[in-house]
Amino acid sequence: MVIAIPMIWLLVFFLIPFAVVFKLSLSEAAIARPPYLPMMTWDEEGILTFVLNIGNYFYLLDDDLYIFAYMQSMKIALVSTVICLLVAYPMALAIARANSSTRNLLLMLVILPFWTSFLLRVYAWIGILKTNGLLNNALLWLGLIDQPLAIMQTDLAVYIGIVYTYLPFMILPLYTSLVKQDESLLEAAADLGARPVTAFFSVTLPLSFPGIAAGSLLVFIPVVGEFVIPALLGGPDTLMIGRVLWSEFFSNRDWPVASAVATVMLVVLVVPIMLLRLAQQADEKKA
């Protein structure tokens, strides 16, 4: 019974939609409503014809655009995850080590941005980063630059937007794992002659590994499929798989190929999830 509820959740919100997308990826595009041919047809003599079209998957291999876009998405996701981790770790550590009243306030501050719409916050970045924006005007006024910096519509703007947006998803799991750590372990390390730096690298960091893994996946997976941030902040040459999917679906009206792109993306993402599961299981066995 306890297991049944998550299983139903998985079925309704993941497996069924995925089955629909997968089925669509095996059909053929057409000018119709909806714009693809039905997979099963009964002809007049009552013969059932069943057409499976796997050509859409081969098509993705034909043109290196798709592989390039997948790789580009992975690269952006990886770099963003590393930056998030480097920025979030000291913050999470500071929150975990703060006394309990300050700690709640700091946690509140981490969560606070969620009270504003995500889209509005990304728009706010446009206002900050654009040519006549806050940042450029401030730097010009201070005399630090004499030409506005071109940040909008570059990959840099995309990284800023992604790291900003996903940072809380890294901080919270890190905090959770850091706050559970027993402080007496550090005292013991100090007693045995370890300097704070050594103690951090041999005690705190390894013990926070589950938090690092959870936070990294929470950032990495959604960023691979990110569409909104690169579309709003990125330049025309920021090519991520979400953009490719959009143009297959909307510009080419080719829902089957779009579904094939989505299916492949899911498979690419399932691999890290499986790795996490394995890591967790190994961890539990140790404990």
Added chain:
Amino acid sequence: MKKLIITTLGALVAAPAAHSAETLNIYNWSDYIAEDTIAQFEAATGIDVNYDVYDSNEVLEAKMLAGNSGYDLVVPTSDFLQRQVAAGAYQPIDKSLLPNLVNMDEDIMATAAGYDAGNEHSIVYLWGTTGIGYNVEAVAERLGADMPIDSWELLFNPEIVAKLADCGVSMLDAPTEVVPAAMNYLGLDPRSTDAKDFEAAEELLTSIRPHIRYFHSSQYISDLANGDTCVALGWSGDVFQAQARASEAENGVEIGYIIPKEGALQWFDMLAIPVDAPNPEAAHKFINFVMDAQVTADITNYVWYGNANKASMPLVDEEIKADPGIFPTEAAKEKLWAGMVYNARQDRSLTRAWTKVKTGK
């Protein structure tokens, strides 16, 4: 793109809620109606209007082809309409419910019938051209005051556009609008579907690509108005809106719009009723209401797009009537071309070429 994303996200979650006989669900382009049109219609008929907006034909098309959009009235552009009619997305319009049809300009309706035989599924709402919007002062500063601004040269001549790159050049993110314009500049038929012509256009666009800051279909309105960019390949009325916003803001930015002397794409946005509209009767009432001379004149006076309503012309502001960017001269009219409807293979190669131009991949 920003509106595009909101509407894309909206498309996922916000199908209009339950309908009573008293509700009309309209899905129209953003910034594309007079401020009081809806209120007037509600007051005149007692029908409640839910009014949603989009900024790309592609988003509308995805909804129409998926079906059950819940909308009673939508406004696709003529070439998109043609394909959607072929897919069976629209119901025939009952002209007996439209007494104001007599107000319409027969010539324009006849041109629009090229996309929808006999205007059976659609009525012209507004029309316009795809040309060039530019910041008068910034362009003169870079090209010299004597340089005539009347040609696609401004965008497609690499030497000229290079001089403008630093102040920002943008293009619509719509291959079906930009590629034909590039072919037109090269002296090719803008309605060509020849792969060689597509390639020539791709080559030209690639050569000017380094000077283009972004490809986007609505961002340029505010960027032109604020002086953040200074040349845009864009839709006529949108450029005029940028002009109006700049003069409202009194920021010293002066925006001009030209239909290039080589020609430009002329398009029609069409009122159409989805085949599964919950309340087609109210949609007919709205179409008839919009075709009222005063209502259409108010809309044109507000959005600065041309209309196809002959009876409204005496009520349209002189300033708008006299603007060759909105109502082109006879000579300019001859150079306008109509949007082409591509087949799936052509669409795919066009989109692919477009991606290549934009990303180099």
